[in-house]
Amino acid sequence: MSIKKKEGINxxxxxxxxxxxxxxxxxxxxxxxxxxxxxxxxxxxKAVDNISFNIGEGEMVGYIGANGAxxxxxxxxxxxxxxxxxxxxxxNGIIPYKDxxxxxxxIGVVFGQRTQLWWDLPLTETFSILxxxxxxxxxxxxxxMEFFNEVLEINEFIGSPVRTLSLGQxxxxxxxxxxxxxPKILYLDEPTIGLDVMVKENIxxxxxxxxxxxxxxxxxxxxxxxxxxxxxxxxxxxxxGKSVYDGSIEKIKDTYGYMRTVQTFxxxxxxxxxxxxxxxxxxxxxDAITWMKDNSLFVSFNKNKISISEIVGxxxxxxxxxxxxxxxxxxxxxxxKIYGHEVKL
Amino acid sequence: xxxxxxxxxxxxxxxxxxxxxxxxxxxxxxxxVFGNLMRxxxxxxxxxxxxxxxxxxxxxxxxxxxxxxxxxMSSLTAGTIATGTDSDIGxxxxxxxxxxxxxxxxxYKVRMLFMSFGSLLYQFIFxxxxxxxxxxxxxxxxxxxxxxxAKTIVLYLLSxxxxxxxxxxxxxSFGLLAFYVTxxxxxxxxxxxxxxxxxxxLIPIAFFPELLQKIMxxxxxxxxxxxxxxxxLKKLTGMALLQALGIQILWIVLLYLLSxWxxxxxxxxxVILGG
Amino acid sequence: xxxxxxRLYMKFLAQYLxxxxxxxxxxxxxxxxxxxxxxxxxAFLYLVFQRIPSLNGxxxxxxxxxxxxxxxxxxxxxxxxxxxxxLAGRIIVRGDFDRYLLRPINPLFHLLAExxxxxxxxxxxxxxxxxxxxxxxxNITFTFSNILVFILVVIxxxxxxxxxxxxxxxxxxxxxxxxxxxxxNYMLADFTKYPITIYSxxxxxxxxxxxxxxxxxxxxxxxxxxxxxxxxxxxxxxxAAVISFAVAYTTWILGIRAYESAGA
Numbered sequence: 001m002s003i004k005k006k007e008g009i010n011x012x013x014x015x016x017x018x019x020x021x022x023x024x025x026x027x028x029x030x031x032x033x034x035x036x037x038x039x040x041x042x043x044x045x046k047a048v049d050n051i052s053f054n055i056g057e058g059e060m061v062g063y064i065g066a067n068g069a070x071x072x073x074x075x076x077x078x079x080x081x082x083x084x085x086x087x088x089x090x091x092n093g094i095i096p097y098k099d100x101x102x103x104x105x106x107i108g109v110v111f112g113q114r115t116q117l118w119w120d121l122p123l124t125e126t127f128s129i130l131x132x133x134x135x136x137x138x139x140x141x142x143x144x145m146e147f148f149n150e151v152l153e154i155n156e157f158i159g160s161p162v163r164t165l166s167l168g169q170x171x172x173x174x175x176x177x178x179x180x181x182x183p184k185i186l187y188l189d190e191p192t193i194g195l196d197v198m199v200k201e202n203i204x205x206x207x208x209x210x211x212x213x214x215x216x217x218x219x220x221x222x223x224x225x226x227x228x229x230x231x232x233x234x235x236x237x238x239x240x241g242k243s244v245y246d247g248s249i250e251k252i253k254d255t256y257g258y259m260r261t262v263q264t265f266x267x268x269x270x271x272x273x274x275x276x277x278x279x280x281x282x283x284x285x286x287d288a289i290t291w292m293k294d295n296s297l298f299v300s301f302n303k304n305k306i307s308i309s310e311i312v313g314x315x316x317x318x319x320x321x322x323x324x325x326x327x328x329x330x331x332x333x334x335x336x337k338i339y340g341h342e343v344k345l
Numbered sequence: 346x347x348x349x350x351x352x353x354x355x356x357x358x359x360x361x362x363x364x365x366x367x368x369x370x371x372x373x374x375x376x377x378v379f380g381n382l383m384r385x386x387x388x389x390x391x392x393x394x395x396x397x398x399x400x401x402x403x404x405x406x407x408x409x410x411x412x413x414x415x416x417x418m419s420s421l422t423a424g425t426i427a428t429g430t431d432s433d434i435g436x437x438x439x440x441x442x443x444x445x446x447x448x449x450x451x452x453y454k455v456r457m458l459f460m461s462f463g464s465l466l467y468q469f470i471f472x473x474x475x476x477x478x479x480x481x482x483x484x485x486x487x488x489x490x491x492x493x494x495a496k497t498i499v500l501y502l503l504s505x506x507x508x509x510x511x512x513x514x515x516x517x518s519f520g521l522l523a524f525y526v527t528x529x530x531x532x533x534x535x536x537x538x539x540x541x542x543x544x545x546x547l548i549p550i551a552f553f554p555e556l557l558q559k560i561m562x563x564x565x566x567x568x569x570x571x572x573x574x575x576x577x578l579k580k581l582t583g584m585a586l587l588q589a590l591g592i593q594i595l596w597i598v599l600l601y602l603l604s605x606w607x608x609x610x611x612x613x614x615x616v617i618l619g620g
Numbered sequence: 621x622x623x624x625x626x627r628l629y630m631k632f633l634a635q636y637l638x639x640x641x642x643x644x645x646x647x648x649x650x651x652x653x654x655x656x657x658x659x660x661x662x663a664f665l666y667l668v669f670q671r672i673p674s675l676n677g678x679x680x681x682x683x684x685x686x687x688x689x690x691x692x693x694x695x696x697x698x699x700x701x702x703x704x705x706x707l708a709g710r711i712i713v714r715g716d717f718d719r720y721l722l723r724p725i726n727p728l729f730h731l732l733a734e735x736x737x738x739x740x741x742x743x744x745x746x747x748x749x750x751x752x753x754x755x756x757x758x759n760i761t762f763t764f765s766n767i768l769v770f771i772l773v774v775i776x777x778x779x780x781x782x783x784x785x786x787x788x789x790x791x792x793x794x795x796x797x798x799x800x801x802x803x804x805n806y807m808l809a810d811f812t813k814y815p816i817t818i819y820s821x822x823x824x825x826x827x828x829x830x831x832x833x834x835x836x837x838x839x840x841x842x843x844x845x846x847x848x849x850x851x852x853x854x855x856x857x858x859x860a861a862v863i864s865f866a867v868a869y870t871t872w873i874l875g876i877r878a879y880e881s882a883g884a
Contacts, residue, residue, distance in 0.1 A: 079722060101725065105724035116718075129631050135624070379804050380803045383807040390820070391668070391818060395671065527643070530650070531653045535656050542660035
């Protein structure tokens with residue numbers, strides 16, 4: 001699998017996309033309710049703030065951010081559910097909210113939090129209604145159902161109403177339902193949320209296989225970074241509505257690979273709490289971050305600015321150290337730093 | 346005295362909670378109230394037309410003025426004593442949260458009663474009082490009619506309180522039906538329609554055929570809004586008034602016993618289901 | 621296109637009927653509930669007419685006819701568009717409206733097709749029974765063309781019902797919850813079960829020109845009884861249906877554009 005971003009045409013173009021919501025304040029309690037009779041203050045919240053990116057055909061892109069960062073709002077604008085406040089969003093030549101039905105026939109959507117299926121219908125009936133809705137012919141339908149059973153093993157619960165399915169089964173069913181018409185683009189919003197490790201693994205495998213076989217473009221939002229590391233070559237990080245990183249996972253690791261973290265298990269916690277490496281060595285704060293957790297003292301440091309022996313030596317001169325553990329800073333920690341605005345991109 | 350104080354402190358938050366939740370949805374709440382008032386207006390115009398068509402000043406002892414007061418006061422009274430007890434219990438049974446509420450160290454029945462007090466208080470202050478004042482004003486300025494004397498109003502309020510308890514106990518038992526029936530919405534519709542008619546909100550019970558009136562004596566419907574409004578209209582005085590209040594008290598006792606019996610039966614079912 | 625939609629509707633309906641068989645008792649309770657609602661209304665009329673020979677120039681049977689006629693558009697609308705109540709009450713609040721926008725079919729069709737409300741048979745049965753019972757006792761001759769007119773105005777009447785519901789339910793796109801507004805306005809329909817000549821002027825104006833419930837019962841039914849002219853009854857009803865649907869559908873479309881989903 002290679003990154004097709006450069007060679008392929010831009011399937012999705014997002015330019016200066018912005019979405020604002022008005023939020024009305026509600027004061028708590030009986031007094032607040034009475035006060036609320038007379039005044040209603042509105043706050044404007046920019047859920048998505050001037051975001052731009054292009055996505056090529058066949059790409060698998062991870063769209064990540066903390067809760068409330070604006071991931072879902074972006075996806076909802078790309079799928080045509082929400083009308084942007086300003087900016088442009090073109091999906092395969094279509095403006096989603098203007099030509100919603102046409103757009104809907106070329107995309108598949110899975111929202112991890114909420115099923116798109118009919119709660120009371122047995123899965124077989126759900127699929128046969130979807131077949132009608134998407135005008136899928138009999139042969140394609142049969143082939144796809146076989147394929148879904150192969151990769152998602154849906155036949156074991158296909159006769160049951162959706163409301164009786166377990167979360168993992170439901171997610172597999174939702175994924176199959178989103179793919180029944182072989183969409184060009186698949187939007188997955190938190191597809192592995194709440195699932196156990198085994199099911200997660202299966203869902204990821206299925207997504208990979210679909211991407212390879214059908215050249216389906218996949219846009220994935222998640223806060224589970226292991227999803228991203230396994231599936232995506234490219235990530236877009238969004239924080240407080242703004243895009244803060246767009247590039248490959250490799251690049252982010254290279255750029256921030258100079259960070260190391262050392263963990264020392266100490267005996268005297270109170271004494272260890274006094275230690276602050278950046279101050280004591282006169283470094284910038286982001287080059288040596290010190291914090292305590294349980295009976296461990298952690299130091300996350302820039303290996304180009306300070307050596308590990310200096311740090312460990314300094315700690316050992318202050319407190320008694322029982323054990324030491326050194327690790328590379330992983331992607332999760334880098335992203336945490338980006339959220340915390342500790343790292344400038 | 347301290348015992349009562351302690352209980353009040355324990356349960357008053359439930360009343361307050363209901364008031365707060367109505368407050369926070371007040372716009373919607375009043376639109377629902379106004380929607381129900383619409384029906385009252387339909388009935389009002391219908392009766393006006395009936396009196397004009399009949400040509401006689403009184404029908405069954407009711408003058409048109411009596412009837413107008415009757416129609417609005419019975420709808421107001423019914424709206425004031427209304428409680429959401431049945432749907433509250435229904436929801437708790439459906440989503441299973443009743444089991445959690447049963448093991449809490451407070452009485453489920455008293456909790457429900459205090460929640461109903463909350464809605465009674467709110468509805469009294471924000472529906473009955475303002476609409477009543479409006480009604481009095483309109484009647485005074487259009488036909489020069491004066492409000493009833495203080496004694497009548499006190500008796501009316503007493504009877505309204507009794508009506509509230511009758512309604513609460515009926516709703517309590519009704520809500521327990523959720524242990525046996527799943528379509529509570531359909532059955533609630535059935536209940537509302539029957540109440541509207543048999544409690545005399547459309548037409549005074551005195552207009553019912555004699556046989557139906559006799560049958561109605563075996564049901565608590567007239568104890569809801571009919572007796573308070575008849576007291577307000579001074580159609581019940583002396584012995585008849587005492588008798589009517591006595592009937593309300595009798596129904597409170599009977600319905601209380603019924604709800605106890607039903608409560609034990611229904612919660613036993615819960616234990617069996619849970620075990 | 622039409623064929624696809626018909627086939628889809630049938631599929632939804634078949635599913636619905638299957639589940640109905642599962643919950644037979646619920647269905648019967650609901651049906652019985654609506655029959656009782658209507659029965660109390662009729663009992664009320666009956667008791668009132670014990671005291672008077674006619675109401676505002678209308679005989680008991682003529683009023684029964686209007687009353688029965690009123691149930692037909694109401695019941696038809698109730699049967700097919702009940703999901704509008706849920707749209708106003710919870711579909712939008714919970715953000716569940718997303719899925720109607722993610723399918724390549726008309727979202728309104730999708731919304732309505734999903735729910736079928738057999739409680740409405742309570743209204744339809746009572747309505748048909750009253751019309752059949754009252755017609756022989758009043759001076760109505762049903763010719764072939766009259767029957768066609770009857771069907772036309774009943775359908776237009778249910779379009780008016782649906783439009784009024786759609787209009788107020790769409791407010792939920794802005795307010796999140798509009799069931800109370802919808803309820804308040806739906807209750808106005810109660811006025812049209814009786815001759816609107818008994819009401820004060822402003823109520824008649826509202827029911828005719830603003831929330832045109834009068835065209836779902838009084839005007840068309842009055843035509844068959846010979847008290848309303850053909851042009852007002854039929855022309856007015858068709859016009860009212862067209863205008864109210866146009867207004868309601870426009871509001872719906874604007875509402876979708878303003879839809880904010882949930883959990884921004």
